[in-house]
Amino acid sequence: MLTIRNATLADGRQVDVRIDTSAGRIAGVGSTLTESGDSIDATGKLLLPGMIDAHVHFRQPGFDHKETWETGSRSAAAGGVTTVVDQPNTDPPTVDGDAFDRKADLAADSYVDYGINGGVTPDWDPDELFDRPVLALGEVFLADSTGEMGIEEDLFREAVERATDEYRVVTVHAEDADLFSEAARERDGDDYDAWSAYRTAEAEAAAVERAVEIGAEADASIHVAHTSTPEGVDAATAGGATCEVTPHHLFLSREDYDELGTFGRMNPPLRSEDRREALFERVADGTVDMVATDHAPHTREEKDASVWDAPSGVPGVETALPLLLEEARKENLSYERVRDLTAANPADVFGLTRKGAVEQGLIADLVLVDPDDSSEIRGEDLHSKCGWTPFEGMAGVFPELTMVRGSVVWADEESPLVPPGGTDESADGEFGDPVGRNVRG
Numbered sequence: 273m274l275t276i277r278n279a280t281l282a283d284g285r286q287v288d289v290r291i292d293t294s295a296g297r298i299a300g301v302g303s304t305l306t307e308s309g310d311s312i313d314a315t316g317k318l319l320l321p322g323m324i325d326a327h328v329h330f331r332q333p334g335f336d337h338k339e340t341w342e343t344g345s346r347s348a349a350a351g352g353v354t355t356v357v358d359q360p361n362t363d364p365p366t367v368d369g370d371a372f373d374r375k376a377d378l379a380a381d382s383y384v385d386y387g388i389n390g391g392v393t394p395d396w397d398p399d400e401l402f403d404r405p406v407l408a409l410g411e412v413f414l415a416d417s418t419g420e421m422g423i424e425e426d427l428f429r430e431a432v433e434r435a436t437d438e439y440r441v442v443t444v445h446a447e448d449a450d451l452f453s454e455a456a457r458e459r460d461g462d463d464y465d466a467w468s469a470y471r472t473a474e475a476e477a478a479a480v481e482r483a484v485e486i487g488a489e490a491d492a493s494i495h496v497a498h499t500s501t502p503e504g505v506d507a508a509t510a511g512g513a514t515c516e517v518t519p520h521h522l523f524l525s526r527e528d529y530d531e532l533g534t535f536g537r538m539n540p541p542l543r544s545e546d547r548r549e550a551l552f553e554r555v556a557d558g559t560v561d562m563v564a565t566d567h568a569p570h571t572r573e574e575k576d577a578s579v580w581d582a583p584s585g586v587p588g589v590e591t592a593l594p595l596l597l598e599e600a601r602k603e604n605l606s607y608e609r610v611r612d613l614t615a616a617n618p619a620d621v622f623g624l625t626r627k628g629a630v631e632q633g634l635i636a637d638l639v640l641v642d643p644d645d646s647s648e649i650r651g652e653d654l655h656s657k658c659g660w661t662p663f664e665g666m667a668g669v670f671p672e673l674t675m676v677r678g679s680v681v682w683a684d685e686e687s688p689l690v691p692p693g694g695t696d697e698s699a700d701g702e703f704g705d706p707v708g709r710n711v712r713g
């Protein structure tokens with residue numbers, strides 16, 4: 273047993289939290305718990321449910337040079353993410369039984385819990401896929417992105433119907449390539465803003481509307497990935513779908529291209545400051561269901577290309593919760609909102625009923641934070657294999673301690689707990705053992 277004493281929860285309650293470390297569960301939450309076993313003093317510290325990141329690309333199999341399950345999940349643990357959902361655009365793409373099994377073997381190296389999504393291409397094998405513990409279907413690409421997995425509408429409809437029969441959520445990459453601006457393609461390769469001019473906001477909104485329409489006809493659970501515009505959020509919400517927003521669309525805009533160059537190229541692209549602010553409002557007011565990172569690392573060498581040739585995608589799994597906690601520290605978001613965006617709502621949308629809250633009986637996925645300890649985000653301090661971040665120089669509040677099912681997977685040098693038999697020291701903390709498990713069994 274471990275007692276975390278006098279911690280502050282997101283709703284402001286100061287409680288003792290008792291953890292059954294062998295069962296990996298929260299044994300009690302209250303103000304008068306009798307201590308038994310080890311205890312740590314968490315006075316002045318914030319205790320949150322671990323972040324559930326519904327959208328990561330850990331790049332294995334096939335692209336180990338960009339990220340691996342070990343490096344990606346370490347980055348997650350150091351950023352307070354205790355569950356990730358990996359997307360199917362790997363090599364091979366996760367569209368059949370063998371590809372799923374291969375990825376599941378690689379995920380055994382994960383430091384945090386994980387779900388593995390199934391993907392859809394013309395040669396997908398749903399029977400084999402749904403014979404496996406697939407968490408959800410998606411991201412299903414309605415336009416090409418990294419991995420060129422864009423599909424036609426009739427196949428999308430078929431996939432939505434099958435996923436619904438299998439009681440799975442369908443996560444959609446909603447952009448309509450017919451509405452991309454071909455005129456923008458004439459702009460120079462170092463005119464980085466051209467990428468946002470090319471993959472238009474209208475292309476997102478139209479694709480979201482179509483996807484939720486098809487979803488409604490099948491009575492499906494549609495989740496719109498990385499909605500980058502207020503119009504996209506409003507179309508998803510109006511269509512009865514859930515949606516996610518990424519940190520890069522919340523904290524970066526077209527005005528950052530001068531600084532970022534191709535390190536600011538992703539799909540869907542960065543939008544105007546006005547749209548970024550309107551998106552932030554929808555995150556703060558509860559219209560947006562969750563923040564998910566779309567952690568999509570590429571190497572510096574790959575990004576060293578024209579805006580038309582560089583790959584799309586940015587890392588984000590380690591900086592998402594810290595950036596949101598910085599907004600809460602500045603009182604732009606409530607801690608309860610941060611908790612709902614990063615844990616309670618993803619747990620609810622993806623059916624992870626034993627995760628997502630600091631409550632007795634739930635799985636002990638926990639993050640301990642000093643809420644006032646803001647620090648500078650630097651790519652060199654982060655643990656992703658790619659070694660860079662688009663948030664360089666911004667402020668974040670990083671976890672002191674991250675726990676997955678009662679095991680310490682990350683402890684920074686201020687942490688009151690160190691991982692028993694931790695694997696190795698990193699510059700600013702220590703990892704425990706890789707304890708990640710498939711959340712679907």
Ligand SMILES: NC(=O)N[C@@H](CC(=O)O)C(=O)O
Pocket residue numbers: 329361411417418445537538539540566568569584585586
């Ligand atoms: N978002 C991106 O720009 N890239 C993602 C794929 C995706 O989410 O579309 C990637 O896997 O690189």
Ligand SMILES: [Zn+2]
Pocket residue numbers: 411417445497498539540
């Ligand atoms: Zn996508």
Ligand SMILES: [Zn+2]
Pocket residue numbers: 327328329359411566568
């Ligand atoms: Zn993605």
